[in-house]
Amino acid sequence: MKKIYAVLVLLTLLSVAFSCSVEDDTDPLDVFREIAYNALSSDIKSTVVGDWRDAEVSAWVDGNYLVIFETSDAALGPVKVVVDPERGTWVEILPRP
Template sequence: MQKIHTLLLLTLLFLAAACSNSEEGDPLDVYREIAYNALSSAEKATVISDWRQAEVEAWVDGYYLVVFQSTDASLGDIRVVVDPLAGTVVEILPRQ
């Protein structure tokens, strides 16, 4: 039941943001920015292309996963879990 409430709240938040946003921007940009700001300067230096184009996908428990492609193929991409309700980073996942 808690998951249903969380899902409904997220849906309402997205709808409210979409309706109140007069600009033609991606509503997921806020999660990209939260994730990017949590990276160290060394991690930011390895991000390929524009961080504003990072992939964002649904994650467990209503969180979102932001994936920044990295120049360091041996370490893999930088993956950051964001809590959309709190607007904070939950964790930066280990690189693979």
């Protein structure tokens, strides 16, 4: 009987040790980047410079986030997409000059 308890204690300790050592390397802002990128047309996506997963994300008004994609079109500048984190959708694509 003592062997069963010892095995159960050992299994419990091992499961706790493994669950504590698992780290999540994902950036929570990646979800907002993906929502914003999917809001773009294919024409705009083709002008995005670099990896869209590296887009800048910052706080915006009303609890929303602003995702900024750098583009190759210097005359128009970057594309800025507003994302609502609660609904998980994009709100608007801000006008470019």
